Amino acid sequence: MFDEYDKSYPIELVADFLGVNSRTLYYYERFSLVCPLRRGRKRYYSKADIRWLEYVRELMYDEGMNLRSIIILIRRRDNIILGKCPEDVVDCFKNYLMQISKERE
Amino acid sequence: MFDEYDKSYPIELVADFLGVNSRTLYYYERFSLVCPLRRGRKRYYSKADIRWLEYVRELMYDEGMNLRSIIILIRRRDNIILGKCPEDVVDCFKNYLMQISKERE
């Protein structure tokens, strides 16, 4: 429950779980799509990282989006959620995101 | 003023204006990114079509998005604006879209 953001899963395990080559995860990292903890040189991923990567794969493979678009998606969402836009827009947009993620289920 | 949606510009003119090959516009059409009027077999585009295509090019070339992502963007926006979600969310989202397009200028 509290280990959601605990970076403790090594890359090979994550790659196997997602069904991708570990090289692909290195590749994503170069685009800042994911940011594992580095202990020494080794990488460790959290459950949240893994679920995020699942979502990324879904957008890419089920929907056909490319990396750049996903990065834009993040940036825009961050702008909305962290940025300096009015409270009511933030609230509405949060609802919108919720709605979309529900539709996805 | 009323000619905004008047489909009267032939493909070659539109392609020249956008700086693309007309083949590219045929290509976009196969993805339903634009829908010119067919009189006989000839295609005619409106000013609104042209501005939409300018925006598409911008998303692709300045931002690096791919066609599929733009189609998703349309679909989602249509869901929000035309769909069955509450009025206030629609209004908020319209504002959001306005804001984004202003930031772009």
Place this chain on the structure above:
DNA sequence: ATAATTTTTTCACTTTAAACGAAAATTAAT
């Protein structure tokens, strides 16, 4: 310490989307 294993990194290759060139096919115009 050094040998063995694991992880990272680099290089090169494959595959696919996006776009374009050339030319054949179709349509319209005189």
Place this chain on the structure above:
DNA sequence: ATTAATTTTCGTTTAAAGTGAAAAAATTAT
């Protein structure tokens, strides 16, 4: 019917996404 324009098809080019192989670096075991 001949000419001109438009559409369509086919093949090629370019770049992104991903992978394989193996070198390089680091960690672990003996």
